[in-house]
Amino acid sequence: QSALTQPPSASGSPGQSVTISCTGTSSDVGGHDFVSWYQQHPGKAPKLLIYEVTKRPPGVPDRFSGSKSGNTASLTVSGLQAEDEAHYYCSSYADINREVFGGGTKVAVL
Amino acid sequence: QVQLVQSGAEVRKPGASVKVSCQASGYTFSDHYIYWVRQAPGQGLEWMGWYNPNTDGANYAQNFQGRVTMTRDTSVSTAYMELNKLTSDDTAVYYCAKVRRPIREPGSNAFDIWGQGTMVTVSS
Numbered sequence: 001q002s003a004l005t006q007p008p009s010a011s012g013s014p015g016q017s018v019t020i021s022c023t024g025t026s027s028d029v030g031g032h033d034f035v036s037w038y039q040q041h042p043g044k045a046p047k048l049l050i051y052e053v054t055k056r057p058p059g060v061p062d063r064f065s066g067s068k069s070g071n072t073a074s075l076t077v078s079g080l081q082a083e084d085e086a087h088y089y090c091s092s093y094a095d096i097n098r099e100v101f102g103g104g105t106k107v108a109v110l
Numbered sequence: 111q112v113q114l115v116q117s118g119a120e121v122r123k124p125g126a127s128v129k130v131s132c133q134a135s136g137y138t139f140s141d142h143y144i145y146w147v148r149q150a151p152g153q154g155l156e157w158m159g160w161y162n163p164n165t166d167g168a169n170y171a172q173n174f175q176g177r178v179t180m181t182r183d184t185s186v187s188t189a190y191m192e193l194n195k196l197t198s199d200d201t202a203v204y205y206c207a208k209v210r211r212p213i214r215e216p217g218s219n220a221f222d223i224w225g226q227g228t229m230v231t232v233s234s
Contacts, residue, residue, distance in 0.1 A: 045227055046221070048220055052217065089155050
């Protein structure tokens, strides 16, 4: 069982938006602004999309955005494209000096 | 360019050990934490621990304490992860990942560069 809870699946049509939640506790998501999001295509290594809740690394489209409220972080993918079909994982710093992952969400582009 | 290149696939019998390497290039190896993450077939990501190449310090996830050792060879900018007493549950792809921020700077431990992964199969 993963430390952070994500829905197992989400979907949307091309051009639509999809939001994925990531729920933890006050010891991880709620206690620190150190939530990251990763995209993973089949057979590939994960790719960093969002760090420190809202920040995007260079090269990541602004269609990807992050937010947080209390113990729940969220990733929104706007203007869905076919290449966005992938697994998405959240992670968070957790007390003390640990990193925890969510179980992953498979996003389907219908 | 910045990259991490891992060693090739391994097959081990139950009870054996495996050592995976992760060679860094394109940045100062000792300036960034290296994390190890594994992914069992069809499953999610699991944090194994982190390694500080500057101090040779490490912090292992509770699930792996007593079975995992993380080390480095600075002369070849390579980090290593050794896992002992393997069982079939250890069959997974093992990734090394570089933390985005330098060790001396505050911030999150987001992983901006990942190795290509090393498949470890444990089977009798």
